[in-house]
Amino acid sequence: MQGRGAERERIERLLDGARQGTSGVLLVHGEAGIGKTALLDHAAARAEGGRVLRVEGIESEMELAFGGLHQLFLPVLPLVDTLPAPQAEAVRAVFGLSGDGVRDRFTVGLAVLTLLSEAAADGPLLCLVDDAQWLDQPSVDMLTFAARRLRAEGVVMLFAVRDGAPGAAVKGLPQLLVEGLDRAAAAELLPGLPPYVADRVMAEARGNPLALIELSAALTPAQRAGQLGPLALPEAAAGLPSRIQDGFREQIRRLPEAARLVLLVAAADDTGDLTTVLRAAAVLGAAVEDLEPAERAGFLLLSGAVVRFRHPLVRYAAYQGAPLARRIAAHRALAEVLGADGQAHRRAWHLAAASTGPDDLVAEELERVAEWAGSRQGMASASAAYERAARLTTDPLLRARRLVLAAQRAADAGQDERCGALAGQVTVPLADPGVAASLARARAVVELGYRRPETAARILLDGAEATGAGRPDMVASLLTDAVHAAWSAGSAALIGEVAARAPGLPVLAVPARLFPGDVTGAPAVAGGPDGPAAPDGPGATDGTGTPGACDVPGALDALGTLSALVAGGRATEAGLMDRLMTGIYGQLAGDHAAAREAATAAVAHCREQGVGGWLPTTLHLLARTELALGRLDEASAHATEGLQLAEYYDLAHRAAHLRATLAMLAGLRGDEEQGNALAGEALAYTRPRGVGRGTADARWALGLLELGLGRAAAALEHLDSARAEGDHPLLALPLLADLVEAAGRAGRPERAAEPARLLGEWAAALGQPALLAVARRCQALTGPDGTAEEHFTAALTLHEGGSDYERARTALLYGEWLRRLRRQIDARKQLRGALESFDRLGARPWAARARAELAAAGGETGLTTREDGPISLLSPQEREVVRLAAAGASNREIAAQLFLSPRTVGHHLYRAFPKLGIGSRTELASLLAS
Secondary structure (H helix, E strand, C coil): CCCCHHHHHHHHHHHHHHHCCCCEEEEEEECCCCCHHHHHHHHHHHCCCCEEEEEECCHHHCCCCCHHHHHHHHHHHHHHHHCCHHHHHHHHHHCCCCCCCCCCHHHHHHHHHHHHHHHCCCCCEEEEEECHHHCCHHHHHHHHHHHCCCCCCCEEEEEEEECCCCCCCCCCCCEEECCCCCHHHHHHCCCCCCHHHHHHHHHHHCCCHHHHHHHHHCCCHHHHCCCCCCCCCCCCCCCHHHHHHHHHHHHHHCCCHHHHHHHHHHHHCCCCEHHHHHHHHHHCCCCHHHHHHHHHCCCEEEECCEEEECCHHHHHHHHHCCCHHHHHHHHHHHHHHHHHCCCHHHHHHHHHHCCCCCCHHHHHHHHHHHHHHHHCCCHHHHHHHHHHHHHCCCCHHHHHHHHHHHHHHHHHCCCHHHHHHHHCCCCCCCCCHHHHHHHHHHHHHHHHHHCCHHHHHHHHHHHHHHHCCCCHHHHHHHHHHHHHHHHHHCCHHHHHHHHHHCCCCHHHHHHHHHCCCCCCCCCCCCCCCCCCCCCCCCCCCCCCCCCCCCCHHHHHHHHHHHHHHHHCCCCCCCCHHHHHHHHHHHHHCCCHHHHHHHHHHHHHHHHHHCCHHHHHHHHHHHHHHHHHCCCHHHHHHHHHHHHHHHHHCCCHHHHHHHHHHHHHHHHHCCCHHHHHHHHHHHHHHHHHHCCHHHHHHHHHHHHHHHHHCCCHHHHHHHHHHHHHCCCCHHHHHHHHHHHHHHHHHCCCCHHHHHHHHHHHHHHHHHCCHHHHHHHHHHHHHHCCHHHHHHHHHHHHHHHCCCCHHHHHHHHHHHHHHHHHCCCHHHHHHHHHHHHHHHHHHCCHHHHHHHHHHHHHCCCCCCCCHHHHCHHHHCCHHHHHHHHHHHCCCCHHHHHHHHCCCHHHHHHHHHHHHHHHCCCCHHHHHHHHHC
16 A cells, blocks of 8 residues: 555545444545555445455456446345345345346345445444446446445545556546556555666666566566566556556466466356356366465465455456357357256356357347346346357348347337447448348437437438338337427427328327328417417417418327326337326326326336336426426426436437536526526537527526516527427427516517417417416506406416416516505415515526515515524525434435435434424424424
């Protein structure tokens, strides 16, 4: 640990915190051989009085879903029986201890969190994850899921990752970069070498401790004495890892042949099980005695039934330094003994490693492994197995099918770029229309995820046309994906074009009736929102389906049918996309409660099926429905989780949509810096790629921010730009009320008239109270003063049971209008209600505006309930824990709902009770009620 004082200190602070009950996480990263493992070993040595769990990533085991998780928890596996039943069942499923498939991946993550908490019940716990880049991705996902939620369990998690190495991604954790040693510290690692030799070694090693040690150890006696020619050490141009490998290989070559053989088998093995290694070595003629030279040389560490390399680079050197024929023989021997042990998935991978050319039998075994991994939500592992199976397949059509399956599983795992690379390897045209359709869907995933959604929709439309005759059963899924891509593009014309391909399909029936061929002009309706629709308005149909006629009643009937199909589990094979589009249509029609129900089902589908790549999209929809319902805290939580996942998986398209939503929430709360930053990031992605919906939402967020801060002219320009992103009034319907208010406050009433008219017409046609309420509010703002009060009071009635935020907006405007008429008492009532609602929701700029108006009306503007009540003393997390505890939920139930450990829940309650002035849970309900 020469020269590592600062690194040791940071780790020891975490360990000290764990002894006090505080959890901590650190991602230790740096180049190969820099000393990451040594720091983890130091942490283990300093973890006196605590339990240590350790796992090391093994490159050959990356495709085994949850293999790393199983290895980590093997010493505490009996604790699984103490978990809540759903969590215990999920763990048994992913560990292969039961025949069940994994239904809910987030339950697995919560189980990991609870297991860590239980393992730390009797003292601090140290979890060491070495070479995490070589751990299987599902294990990494679950461990980082838990790591980000640790609070007060007394758990320290240290992840070590080699920079630049391909493999599993570990993101979102505090980091510690381990750099090269300075000259003085490096010299301490080279005792006894002549200065000239030491200088040469230090120049080659560039401060890398492992390189310093191994390069010096590889020197011959003559070289150590100073007899160095120009080629005595590797050339400077060689990469450092290869130089380190040269040092290891030189030492391994000095071992007896039988010792090198058993070392090779241990390197090829992915179980770390000593019995497995020795049985496979025996097949090749080696015995347990042959371990001794390798152990004596320090290459292997033996502990009970576990064999571990002292450094992962030793494993690599032992494997890569062996001739190809011997590596193949080692994998075959391991496949033989693992087959006898019933480990079919490991056997298949070893047979694949032993293959030197196509092998259809092995490919079949790997396809079964892929299916097994997929059933356990190991989508990344399933993709790898399908890809390897494709490489071993002789039949071109079967090879294409397996490559397409690999691409689809990669997309499900959130690996969109890899999905594109796999799809690009498929030779086209394809004779099988089903495979061709699946390929179109894979290509569209990448196009939607990183490029232009309109192009993605075109790819899917072309795929539907090409495969329709041969595989009519796949047309529905292609068109459903296409309408979703068209929605992202914000093009009603494209949505209508997709829907026109199959207007009888439930998922397309809604847009087929709302977006007919001619959408260049806005439909006109006579009368106000309570008046009858004219024959050519949005509620009309000519009975012939002629383009240009919107059939709103028919669309609402179709939406009801689709909602019933989805709720009853009888949706088409698209499944998730049906739920997603049902939620989108519900929002479009202003039925936000139904949209929230569909969005919740879509999120649950992703969690249960392990479709991590689509989870950010469904969380975005859920956040938007919560926002429309005025549930700002819930919307923020869902959008934040979605953005974290999108960034984790590098899903740029989904991240842009989520940033726009978070920008809107920031605008509502008056966080100008965050709102501008989030909207700017979103626009930087969406505008060049034609992501119309994302651009409109980001512009809307900026407009709402400006409107809340009282800068109406700037708000109007942003909102007009947002409206212009769509080619149909329905696409802009949710923001029209803000545009009307901005135009009025900016002194531009002529720019408010048309939006108010359109909002009124469509609200009347759609008939949803939420839309009718804001339409009446806008009529109050744009109509004659003689009718304003009627519209305001009607709007407040329509708001009942809906969004508290929208109701407060209406009450604020009504109160302002009453104050201008000098009806101060009536004004104070409306303004006080608006202030309390805005304050409760944390909508600070709107609360400030309401407070100023209330003061002008002669009202009391002192502290409101949110500000002076004891609940205001709690953090947002403490408030949520207290709310659930007051409802009677146990610590375990709260932990499951909030994705915390039970110990963290207890910690939050312990901190909350003194702030609230109470001493027990039984006092919570009455306190909150008061």
